Amino acid sequence: MKRDLMNCAAITMVVMLGSLGVSACTSTSPTAPASIDALQLTSSSSVPLSGGGALQIVKDLPAPQNSQNGSEQPLSPNDVLEVDVFQVDNLNRTVQVDASGEISLPLIGTVTAAGKTVRQLEKEIETAYSANYLQSPDVTIFVKESIGQRITVDGEVNKAGIYPVSSNASLIDAVALAGGFNAIGDAGKVFVYRNIGQNTLVANYNVESIRAGKSRNPRIYGGDKVVVFPSKSKIALNNLKDALGVASTAVRIGVLAP
Structure with a gap:
């Protein structure tokens, strides 16, 4: 008995x-962000955000503002720059963009750097030096440390975290940096968030389709957030x-x- x-x-x-x-099948992984539901994202085009602006659903993400055709990342506060004035060594400096987005250089003083590309800043500094001090100056700027060139990868990946990325990084690169998908990660539910002005835009990408050559491998920019949601069938x-x-x-x- x-x-x-x-x-x-x-x-x-x-x-x-x-x-x-x-x-x-009706639950989500505890490691996925609890404040955002993947199913809600695909069924709504705009969600108001508490801090102002809106979370907008788009098919494909545009390049960040102030980038030249999406080819160059704008500078950010705390970036460290090496400024080299050709054949004028005493003007060379290693400077950090301060919290207000500015740098200070010999003779010309304060220059706004944040929000501009390296090429734009080079041209502006050349113009400032040529106005009163140098004839046809040649300025080269090298980004030694870039805070803006970091991304966050979260959700169902093996190594969630914050990673530095190169200027031509792609979504496949971002997934690889985080060690790929974990046991329940869904390659078809990879969401990329990007701040454009006051709004946050988000697009859903299918990494399996990208790997198979059926979809474009999107560019990833500093400041992006990549979130992998769980596969309900795998759970x-x-x-x-x-x-x-x-x-x-x-x-x-x-x-x-x-």
Whole structure:
């Protein structure tokens, strides 16, 4: 009688765990951002944000503002720049863009750098020096450290975190930096968030389609956030495997009588 009761209890536990695997199809992974639901994103075109602006759903993300045809990342506060004036060594400086977006240089004083591309800033400094001090100055700027060239990769990846990226980084590169998808990551639910003015734009990309050459591999810019959402079918399958594992263990220890 006691063994029968134990068998019934074990069978009930297995059935409950199996049901849990099915019900997990309606849940999300705890590592995915709780404030944003992937299904809501695909069914809504605009969601107001508490700090002003809106979260807007787009098919494809535009390049950040102030970039030249999307080819060059604008400078940001805290970026460290090496400014070299050709054949005028005493004007060379390593400077950091301050919190107000400015740098200070010999003779010409304060110059606004944040929001401009390197090429734009070079031209502005050349104009300032040529106005009163130098004839046909040649200014070269090298970005030694770029705060703006960092991205966040979160959700169902193996190594979520903040990563530096090159000026021509792509979405595939971003996924690789984070160690690829974890066991429940959905390659078809990769969302990229980008701040454009007061608004945040988000687009859904299918990495499997990109890898197969069926879709374009989008450019990733500093400041972007890449979030991988979970696959509901993979969650269900993992829970089912867990349930079968419990049942197998129960048989081995003799809870379920042969």
